[in-house]
Amino acid sequence: MTDIIEGEVKNKPRTKLNFKQGKIEMTHGAGGRAMHQLIEQLFLAAFDNPWLQQKNDQACFNVDSGRMVMTTDSHVISPIFFPGGDIGMLAVNGTINDIAMAGAIPLYLTAGFILEEGLPLADLQQIVFSMAAAAKQANTAIIAGDTKVVEKGKGDGIFITTTGIGKVPNDILVNMQSPQPGDKIILSGDIGDHGIAIMSKRENLAFETQIISDTVSLHELVATMLKIDPTIRCMRDPTRGGLATTLNEWINQYGISIEIDEHAIPVKESVKAACELLGIDPLYVANEGKLVAVCKSDAATEILAAMHAHPLGKKAAIIGEVSHNQHGFVQMKTIFGGKRIVDWLVGDQLPRIC
Amino acid sequence: MTDIIEGEVKNKPRTKLNFKQGKIEMTHGAGGRAMHQLIEQLFLAAFDNPWLQQKNDQACFNVDSGRMVMTTDSHVISPIFFPGGDIGMLAVNGTINDIAMAGAIPLYLTAGFILEEGLPLADLQQIVFSMAAAAKQANTAIIAGDTKVVEKGKGDGIFITTTGIGKVPNDILVNMQSPQPGDKIILSGDIGDHGIAIMSKRENLAFETQIISDTVSLHELVATMLKIDPTIRCMRDPTRGGLATTLNEWINQYGISIEIDEHAIPVKESVKAACELLGIDPLYVANEGKLVAVCKSDAATEILAAMHAHPLGKKAAIIGEVSHNQHGFVQMKTIFGGKRIVDWLVGDQLPRIC
Numbered sequence: 001m002t003d004i005i006e007g008e009v010k011n012k013p014r015t016k017l018n019f020k021q022g023k024i025e026m027t028h029g030a031g032g033r034a035m036h037q038l039i040e041q042l043f044l045a046a047f048d049n050p051w052l053q054q055k056n057d058q059a060c061f062n063v064d065s066g067r068m069v070m071t072t073d074s075h076v077i078s079p080i081f082f083p084g085g086d087i088g089m090l091a092v093n094g095t096i097n098d099i100a101m102a103g104a105i106p107l108y109l110t111a112g113f114i115l116e117e118g119l120p121l122a123d124l125q126q127i128v129f130s131m132a133a134a135a136k137q138a139n140t141a142i143i144a145g146d147t148k149v150v151e152k153g154k155g156d157g158i159f160i161t162t163t164g165i166g167k168v169p170n171d172i173l174v175n176m177q178s179p180q181p182g183d184k185i186i187l188s189g190d191i192g193d194h195g196i197a198i199m200s201k202r203e204n205l206a207f208e209t210q211i212i213s214d215t216v217s218l219h220e221l222v223a224t225m226l227k228i229d230p231t232i233r234c235m236r237d238p239t240r241g242g243l244a245t246t247l248n249e250w251i252n253q254y255g256i257s258i259e260i261d262e263h264a265i266p267v268k269e270s271v272k273a274a275c276e277l278l279g280i281d282p283l284y285v286a287n288e289g290k291l292v293a294v295c296k297s298d299a300a301t302e303i304l305a306a307m308h309a310h311p312l313g314k315k316a317a318i319i320g321e322v323s324h325n326q327h328g329f330v331q332m333k334t335i336f337g338g339k340r341i342v343d344w345l346v347g348d349q350l351p352r353i354c
Numbered sequence: 355m356t357d358i359i360e361g362e363v364k365n366k367p368r369t370k371l372n373f374k375q376g377k378i379e380m381t382h383g384a385g386g387r388a389m390h391q392l393i394e395q396l397f398l399a400a401f402d403n404p405w406l407q408q409k410n411d412q413a414c415f416n417v418d419s420g421r422m423v424m425t426t427d428s429h430v431i432s433p434i435f436f437p438g439g440d441i442g443m444l445a446v447n448g449t450i451n452d453i454a455m456a457g458a459i460p461l462y463l464t465a466g467f468i469l470e471e472g473l474p475l476a477d478l479q480q481i482v483f484s485m486a487a488a489a490k491q492a493n494t495a496i497i498a499g500d501t502k503v504v505e506k507g508k509g510d511g512i513f514i515t516t517t518g519i520g521k522v523p524n525d526i527l528v529n530m531q532s533p534q535p536g537d538k539i540i541l542s543g544d545i546g547d548h549g550i551a552i553m554s555k556r557e558n559l560a561f562e563t564q565i566i567s568d569t570v571s572l573h574e575l576v577a578t579m580l581k582i583d584p585t586i587r588c589m590r591d592p593t594r595g596g597l598a599t600t601l602n603e604w605i606n607q608y609g610i611s612i613e614i615d616e617h618a619i620p621v622k623e624s625v626k627a628a629c630e631l632l633g634i635d636p637l638y639v640a641n642e643g644k645l646v647a648v649c650k651s652d653a654a655t656e657i658l659a660a661m662h663a664h665p666l667g668k669k670a671a672i673i674g675e676v677s678h679n680q681h682g683f684v685q686m687k688t689i690f691g692g693k694r695i696v697d698w699l700v701g702d703q704l705p706r707i708c
Binding site: 026027028029030031032033034035036054055056057058059060061062063064065066067068069070071072073074075076078098099101102104108110111112113114143144145146147148149150151153154155156159161163165166168175234236237239240241242245249252253284286344345346347350351352354 | 379380381382383384385386387388389390408409410411412413414415416417418419420421422423424425426427428429430432452453455456458462464465466467468497498499500501502503504505507508509510513515517519520522529588590591593594595596599603606607638640698699700701704705706708
């Protein structure tokens with residue numbers, strides 16, 4: 001073997017990916033040079049951080065002792081681009097929110113990509129840029145990732161699984177005490193925006209006002225609330241299955257009953273109209289930028305005031321309370337003055353909403 | 355509303371999932387009662403641990419201060435059942451191994467499931483049981499998860515994304531020092547088993563000896579090695595792209611050159627024969643239960659002896675060394691006495707191998 005041959009191989013020009021017209025091919029997931037080009041030219045460039053630069057199969061970092069949280073979500077939303085966001089932004093915000101709902105500070109994220117052969121590289125690039133921006137906005141980083149490619153017809157463009165870890169500050173006691181009768185239920189804003197935005201796009205429905213997904217990360221709103229009361233009983237973001245499902249999950253989890261007041265639940269007029277047209281109950285429609293919290297009665301007013309002062313909590317409202325009823329239900333006082341049980345649905349009315 | 359009505363709703367019998375004949379439906383991913391049944395009757399039951407029992411959207415745990423690692427992998431292997439394992443076992447072992455390769459002790463895992471409508475519940479159950487067993491074997495737990503369902507024809511049975519975190523003991527210095535010329539390259543055993551097992555199953559090839567995937571978690575073998583030398587330079591499990599790709603990754607990462615000796619690389623006769631038949635080079639075939647390590651020359655013999663005493667390292671061998679060559683290659687002394695460059699492939703010869 002001569003130096004000339006070695007030199008030729010070493011200096012072999014690296015192909016630049018064509019982000020305008022290129023498409024994902026099977027080789028992009030196959031562990032060889034094509035995959036490494038995708039990683040270097042797209043993921044490393046966009047997520048740019050020292051942990052990915054370690055280029056190991058795992059990222060290493062330091063932590064202080066104490067409580068941590070870990071959460072994961074797979075995202076299969078269709079369509080992958082929708083009014084107000086895309087699957088990448090949604091994946092990052094969703095994971096940040098699951099971390100924040102425990103009162104934790106988001107630390108690090110990972111992302112696993114399952115790409116369908118034929119996905120335009122331009123789409124992937126846009127999604128990856130969205131993820132990078134969303135991670136930056138939440139002061140976190142995507143420190144490890146993985147890319148797999150499946151044959152055309154064995155996937156649906158792109159699926160993204162994000163996992164995150166966060167640190168719970170020592171004084172935060174969210175999820176440490178069960179909700180008690182008399183505790184107030186606070187909702188951070190309008191419900192139903194995300195689900196209806198997706199549904200409208202999917203069904204090509206045009207409404208007078210465009211309905212936009214509320215996808216956003218809520219960690220700062222949560223920090224604002226916890227500054228007022230670090231002992232908020234519990235918080236959750238009512239995504240798949242909507243507000244009704246979240247409340248029913250708490251009932252199962254804590255053995256409580258909840259009474260809510262339909263009149264107090266904020267829903268945009270445009271969303272209300274779309275729900276009526278589609279025959280859908282907004283209580284069960286997915287949100288991606290709202291939270292519902294249970295807090296002690298005497299702290300509720302002050303927490304609410306703090307939320308109102310935050311851009312993401314302007315329409316926050318006390319929508320009900322944990323009741324003394326022993327039956328383990330969500331009961332709702334309807335706008336007509338009656339009462340009805342808000343039960344589980346078998347499934348969301350809208351598939352692949354996140 | 356009367357108590358009788360409330361009572362009826364409360365005592366509504368929970369349907370038992372039919373794990374013999376049932377199939378995944380869209381509602382199993384839709385956030386309502388059907389999804390919660392799947393979670394309670396399958397995931398919570400199989401993965402049974404206090405973190406999942408928290409039933410929050412995130413799991414909470416305590417850590418000591420120090421170095422941690424985090425890693426993620428999406429798994430799209432086809433077929434999902436193969437000689438020696440299934441996609442669930444593979445997903446857990448793969449993540450454990452990526453943690454172990456940093457010298458870390460595996461702590462916790464998460465799992466994101468993307469299921470295709472129509473997947474037999476019996477298949478899902480078998481896979482989930484495999485995951486539970488693999489996690490238990492590695493003394494770790496799957497503490498958070500997520501399930502999504504896509505329409506028939508938009509997925510391929512099941513995709514699983516596993517993420518894991520681990521703790522690096524203070525005295526472990528893996529990945530902290532770059533490999534140096536003269537360092538030895540140790541391989542833990544036969545290469546090519548996993549890729550050839552999958553290929554045989556996929557193509558319905560029958561060989562005299564059945565070739566079985568080597569999927570296994572390597573954390574104990576790693577612990578054995580680190581007991582001898584906590585300053586092993588680096589370790590990696592040569593999965594997608596095989597041994598050749600791992601060595602080339604190190605060359606890129608550390609700016610080194612590597613010389614290996616083909617004669618020293620263990621390959622089973624049956625795998626060698628299958629590779630010849632299929633026109634595949636075993637150097638590029640995926641492994642799921644092997645590791646390759648770079649260690650200081652003076653520690654190599656003792657590390658090797660310790661590996662030989664462990665069931666997963668019986669065939670471990672020193673296959674080469676970091677060379678003084680400045681050209682940044684993997685060079686291999688062939689069994690015929692010549693030398694050739696072992697370069698990157700564009701992609702693995704075998705798609706969807708993990």
